[in-house]
Amino acid sequence: GENVEQHPSTLSVQEGDSAVIKCTYSDSASNYFPWYKQELGKRPQLIIDIRSNVGEKKDQRIAVTLNKTAKHFSLHITETQPEDSAVYFCAAVGYDKVIFGPGTSLSVIP
Amino acid sequence: DTGVSQDPRHKITKRGQNVTFRCDPISEHNRLYWYRQTLGQGPEFLTYFQNEAQLEKSRLLSDRFSAERPKGSFSTLEIQRTEQGDSAMYLCASSLGVAGDGELFFGEGSRLTVL
Numbered sequence: 001g002e003n004v005e006q007h008p009s010t011l012s013v014q015e016g017d018s019a020v021i022k023c024t025y026s027d028s029a030s031n032y033f034p035w036y037k038q039e040l041g042k043r044p045q046l047i048i049d050i051r052s053n054v055g056e057k058k059d060q061r062i063a064v065t066l067n068k069t070a071k072h073f074s075l076h077i078t079e080t081q082p083e084d085s086a087v088y089f090c091a092a093v094g095y096d097k098v099i100f101g102p103g104t105s106l107s108v109i110p
Numbered sequence: 111d112t113g114v115s116q117d118p119r120h121k122i123t124k125r126g127q128n129v130t131f132r133c134d135p136i137s138e139h140n141r142l143y144w145y146r147q148t149l150g151q152g153p154e155f156l157t158y159f160q161n162e163a164q165l166e167k168s169r170l171l172s173d174r175f176s177a178e179r180p181k182g183s184f185s186t187l188e189i190q191r192t193e194q195g196d197s198a199m200y201l202c203a204s205s206l207g208v209a210g211d212g213e214l215f216f217g218e219g220s221r222l223t224v225l
Binding site for chain 2: 098102
């Protein structure tokens with residue numbers, strides 16, 4: 001069945017450093033790739049997304065890249081801050097089917 | 111608060127009891143999704159509705175689970191004869207159109223503990 005893999009499962013970085021989270025997906029019909037951030041005890045919230053006709057998208061300190069041929073997409077956070085500490089989920093969406101990755105727990109050490 | 115709301119936020123029950131969760135989506139959203147999330151995992155799809163029609167159910171959803179959205183507004187998820195393995199966070203999300211068109215808005219979840 002459809003699957004989304006995500007690595008690493010945990011990531012610790014020093015404040016100010018960059019963080020990179022990578023995902024791969026299996027469903028060729030996927031054409032929309034959102035990233036959600038979930039802080040402890042809170043709901044997942046969309047932070048950035050990318051569509052299959054775009055290779056890269058940037059929003060301030062956050063960027064996402066997509067390689068549709070290889071079925072890879074990545075989240076890049078630059079100049080990390082303690083408030084970036086959370087669990088990040090990637091997802092692959094084909095029409096109405098949303099498959100989430102298992103999540104990456106990011107810790108930013110002050 | 112005009113976001114997605116879920117009730118109750120926490121439920122502790124004994125094995126074998128039935129539980130029901132309610133989700134109120136954002137009012138103009140026609141799609142409503144139920145997910146289950148366990149510790150260290152991403153949200154796992156259970157089922158979704160377009161208005162009052164239930165369009166898909168996960169193979170993971172045993173016959174003890176049933177969901178309804180009778181008037182195309184709020185939805186309920188009922189678990190009958192709960193088992194310890196049902197302990198999880200049950201998340202509801204809604205969207206204005208198809209999921210591939212944009213953001214899913216999540217509720218804060220209903221945490222179920224089965225003793």
